[in-house]
Amino acid sequence: MLTVPAYAAPSATEPLVPTTIQRRDTGANDVLIAIRYAGICHSDIHLVRGDWGPVTYPQVVGHEIAGEVVEVGSNVTKFEVGDRVGVGCMVNSCRECENCLAGFENYCLNGNTQTYGSVDRDGTITQGGYSTHVVVNEDFVLRLPEEIPYEAAAPLLCAGITTYSPLAHWNAGPGKKVAVVGLGGLGHLAVKLAAAMGADVTVLSQTLSKKEDGLRFGAKDYYATSDPATFDQLANRFDLIINTVSAPLDLSKYLGLLRLDGTMVNVGAPAEPLPITVFTLFGNRRSFAGSGIGSIAETQEMLDFCAAHGIAPEIELISADAINDAYERVLRSDVRYRFVIDASTL
Ligand code: NAP
């Protein structure tokens, strides 16, 4: 066992506090990673505040992890000490179900082991990346391309793959009109990725306050959803809408923006159910879909795509004692565009 510094949530209502946690010994198929940086995802906040159900506290979150391999188990073949690596939202899966066998560990039918808040094989609750070290089975470790610095790589491990996967699956590319709802951590990467794929990208944000940024990230158009005229102007326009909003939206308004056979994909994960008016789906034979992170192979593909296209998140580096302030800013939609914790300050 290794005792390491971490930041943990003591309950749903208290600020995160410094603590120590134990990491298991590096098993035969494991690598021990010295974490350099960890991104703050809105999912971290949803989970620690109990939005998604009961939590066993204290809980360390963080599933955007970038660091260096410092020890490998005896059976490890993919990694060596010194390798630059990443870990995203999952650290294991059953490896036996239909979806795992098809290479979709993110859709494991027995429930994959999440990087935090899951019951691990040894019965303990997994603890996430707001810590200095983590031990992970090598099959769930990603290789960071040399071109991507550690701190920029971290947010790609969740925000990057969660937007890349639906964009790739629904064929964002030349000739396709793609709208991204919400210009936060996921949203700003969705804009950069969709633009790099060749799609015609529009941002739908609450206000026009981040318009210059959105256009700089590659969007051609930018509209405020607080202006009712937006929904008339853009009716029947998009092939694909990626909704990254962390709060409930009036979906029918957004579904009305889809053209014939268009799809709206929800990646935002609000606590509340989202009602749909089915008649809006009948018009234009529209689809409403969801998407959860991406497989390990697709995550590697996304990292390589980002390296090839020079895509990196816009980050604000913080020390560990600023995590609670960062949470408040994320909750106020005042994030530009991902907070990343410097693990050396833990
Ligand atoms: P974030 O950085 O907070 O971005 C969310 C954006 O949504 C905000 O910046 C804001 O953009 C917009 N927004 C927030 N509240 C709103 C409201 N009440 N009405 C309208 N728009 C609002 O969050 P994130 O880290 O990108 O995560 C976004 C969501 O995706 C979270 O729910 C998270 O749990 C979920 N998620 C899902 C997966 C998956 O696998 N499906 C993976 C990761 C995260 P504007 O200021 O531009 O309006």
Ligand code: ZN
């Ligand atoms: Zn996340």
